[in-house]
Amino acid sequence: MTTDKVFLDPTVGWILLALFSVLWVGLGIYWGRRNKSFEDHALAGRNIGLALGTATAAATWITSNTTMLAPQFALQLGVWGMLAYSTAAFGLILFAPMAKRIRELMPHGYTSGDFFRLRYGKLAWGIFLIFTLFYSLTWLVSMAMAGGILLEALAGIDYAWGMSVILGVCVIYTMRGGLAAVIGTDFIQSLIIIVGIVVVGFSVLQNVSVEQIHANLSATKPALLDVLFPAAIMAIFNNLLFGLGEVFHNNVWWSRAFAFRKGVAGKAFLIGGLVWLPIPVAAGFIALASGALGVAVPSADMVGPLVVAQVLGSVGAIGVFIIVFCSLASSIDSLLAATSDLVTEDIWRKLLKRGGDSPSLKRTAQMVTLGLGVLTWLVCLPRIGTLATVLFFAGPLVGAMIWPIVTGLYWRSANALSAVGAMVLGAGVGLICYFAIAWYVATLIATAVSMVWVLVVCALSSSRFDWTRLKETA
Numbered sequence: 001m002t003t004d005k006v007f008l009d010p011t012v013g014w015i016l017l018a019l020f021s022v023l024w025v026g027l028g029i030y031w032g033r034r035n036k037s038f039e040d041h042a043l044a045g046r047n048i049g050l051a052l053g054t055a056t057a058a059a060t061w062i063t064s065n066t067t068m069l070a071p072q073f074a075l076q077l078g079v080w081g082m083l084a085y086s087t088a089a090f091g092l093i094l095f096a097p098m099a100k101r102i103r104e105l106m107p108h109g110y111t112s113g114d115f116f117r118l119r120y121g122k123l124a125w126g127i128f129l130i131f132t133l134f135y136s137l138t139w140l141v142s143m144a145m146a147g148g149i150l151l152e153a154l155a156g157i158d159y160a161w162g163m164s165v166i167l168g169v170c171v172i173y174t175m176r177g178g179l180a181a182v183i184g185t186d187f188i189q190s191l192i193i194i195v196g197i198v199v200v201g202f203s204v205l206q207n208v209s210v211e212q213i214h215a216n217l218s219a220t221k222p223a224l225l226d227v228l229f230p231a232a233i234m235a236i237f238n239n240l241l242f243g244l245g246e247v248f249h250n251n252v253w254w255s256r257a258f259a260f261r262k263g264v265a266g267k268a269f270l271i272g273g274l275v276w277l278p279i280p281v282a283a284g285f286i287a288l289a290s291g292a293l294g295v296a297v298p299s300a301d302m303v304g305p306l307v308v309a310q311v312l313g314s315v316g317a318i319g320v321f322i323i324v325f326c327s328l329a330s331s332i333d334s335l336l337a338a339t340s341d342l343v344t345e346d347i348w349r350k351l352l353k354r355g356g357d358s359p360s361l362k363r364t365a366q367m368v369t370l371g372l373g374v375l376t377w378l379v380c381l382p383r384i385g386t387l388a389t390v391l392f393f394a395g396p397l398v399g400a401m402i403w404p405i406v407t408g409l410y411w412r413s414a415n416a417l418s419a420v421g422a423m424v425l426g427a428g429v430g431l432i433c434y435f436a437i438a439w440y441v442a443t444l445i446a447t448a449v450s451m452v453w454v455l456v457v458c459a460l461s462s463s464r465f466d467w468t469r470l471k472e473t474a
Contacts, residue, residue, distance in 0.1 A: 008317035013155030016318065017162075020325055021169040027188075028173025028181040038361035041178035042110060042341040043259040048183060050268055053260045056183040057092055057272025059190035059330035060252060062279055069142075071304035074284035077235055078221075082284030084236040088243030092273030095247045099257035099265035101409050105470045112254040113346035116419075118470050119408045124419040129346060131401060131423065132249055135394040136339045139246075140332065140376040147328050148380065153306060154317045163380050166325070170332040171373035175366045179259055179341075182333045189326040194275070196323040200308050200316070201282045207311050208292045216292040235440040238395070242443040245398030248405045251338040340368040395443035396430025402447055403454040412464045418457035426450030 035041045048056070073081035106115065112132070117125040144167045151162030173181055247253050257265045287303045295303075295310045308320040344365040348354050356364075404419035430446025 008155040008314060008321065010155045010157055012314075012318070013151060013157050013321065016321055016325075017151070017157075017165055020322070020329075021165065024169055024185055024329055025173045025176075027185050028177035030177075031181040031184040032173075032177030035178050035180065035362065037358035038344070038365065039110075039358065040180070041362045041365055042337075042345070043255060044178070044180040044183060046259055046261070048256070048260045048264065050264050052183050052187055053256065053264050053268030054271045054275070055190045056186040056256065056330075056334070057253075057269050058275040059186035059193065059327075060334040061088070061092055061272065061276050062190065062193050062327045062330065070280035070283040071287035071307075073235070073239075073280075074287040075290065075303050078217075079288070080233060081235055082281055082288070084239045085280040085284065086277055087236060087240040088246070088280070089273045089277035090240060091243035091245075091247035092253075092269050092276060094244065095253055096266045096269035096273070098248065098406070098409060099253070099260075099269050102254065102257045103260070103262065103265055105409070105467060106258070106472075108472060109258050109470070110255075110345045111342045112249060112251045113342055113350075114472070115254070115405075115408070115470070117346070117350065118472055119414075119465070120404070120416045120419040124404070124416050124423070125346075127420060127423050128249070128401065129342075131397040131427065132251065132342070133339070135246075135250065135398055136335055136342075137376065137379070138394040140335055140339075140372065141379050143328055143332050143335075144376050144380045146324070150321065150324050150328075154321055160381055164377060166328055167332065167373055167377055167380075170329055170336060171369060174333045174336045174340075175369045178362075178365070179255065179337050182337050183259075185333065186330050189330040190275075192326045193323055193330075194279070196319055196326075197279055197282050200312075200319060200323070201285065203316070204286055204289055204307070204311055208289050212292045213289050217288065220291055238392075238440045238442070238444045241399050241402065241447045242392065242395045245395070245400075245402045245443065245447070249398055249401040251342045252334050255338045255341060336369050336372055339372055340365045343368045343372075392439040392442065393434065395439065396427045396434060396446035399430060399443040399446035400424075400426030400450040403450045407454055407458060411458060412467075413458045413461045414454070414465065415457070415461050415463045418454045418461070421457065422450040422453045425453055 032041075039045065070082065070085040073085045075081075077084065102109070102115070106118075109115065113125060113129060116128040144163050147166035148159035148161075148163030151157040151166075152159045173185070177184075253269075256268075260268060283304060286307050290303055290307050293307060293310055295307050304320070308316045310316075312319065344361055348364055348368075349361065354364075400423045404414070404422050407414040408419065426446040426449045429449045430442045433445045434442035
């Protein structure tokens, strides 16, 4: 990228990066000082209150994809695309009662993998681990990519260097502080993100009116205003189901259900979802203003930062840098912590029978966190596709897991056959449609296939699950 296309001096970019890196690493060391056991490291002592619980739910879901992919949706799919991304809020909102149920059924649980193992057996558990670990890697890759894209777009810092530093910082403080550090930093990051997006939205409106944006779109891109835009309509349902699947299955959210104090989980996820709901709408609106503002957009996933930097100059570039850096850190750290705990608990401890004592498990989780960071870095080095294509490739996998999880939590008739068939058939058909049709229908079709299979098998099932089997203590 040439210097005449950037809005922030590279030296300023590096200074900001260094300051925030030192801040997050320092906080990670501070909050991790009391972690003595694996439970402390993985679940923060199961003692997270409502304020921190709400903040971590909202901040973790305000990913780099929210602040960069939501504008891309708006630029490519119009008004409906902007609203389509906001439907992911229903993942958190609908998980609220599920989190309460999870805590009641599994008071000693550690991971979402524990649920699949105890509820459906080893085959379903193995398939789940493959699906969720693949999804976790795609999410990590998409966020690390976004970090490199941000620094390159705003300050001309080479993509590989920017991505490497942001990922490395998150790995360091997550290794040291565990979930306590993740949730503590999330609280600060959520405040910065929300205030920053509100300020940016009002600043854009000071430079261009809604009428001017509408007139420009009507003249240059009328399809973006079409309420019957087929791809955008499909994207609404696809993104809604993708959001449900992301939250319902991933250990990022299950670990919080286990870590929150009794009675907190339902409230925290509900409030967190409501806080998150308007944020992608505001981010998407910024992209729709790009034409009226005369902003040249070389890549759709760079439109958000470019519009803000164009409107506010260096101040705007600094502001969007801080907002997206916080959204990156709040999600990368959460996913690193939750995935390392899943690997440690389900694969190292349960599958390989390498339990050891609690401090040993804590050290294992820290090493797994480091390994995940290195793997993500290697995958991200050759920049592949756009953020949407990278992330939504996992859509059929997460969509296929919605019904096995929901029925497994509430229906005694759900069994291993219903879960295994739903995941294999749903994901298989969804991936075929991903390549044969488009990414914005893949999750929808996978979920539909999975649903039909589960409903039929459960209707014919005579089995009745004993809920006490989920109360495993070790």
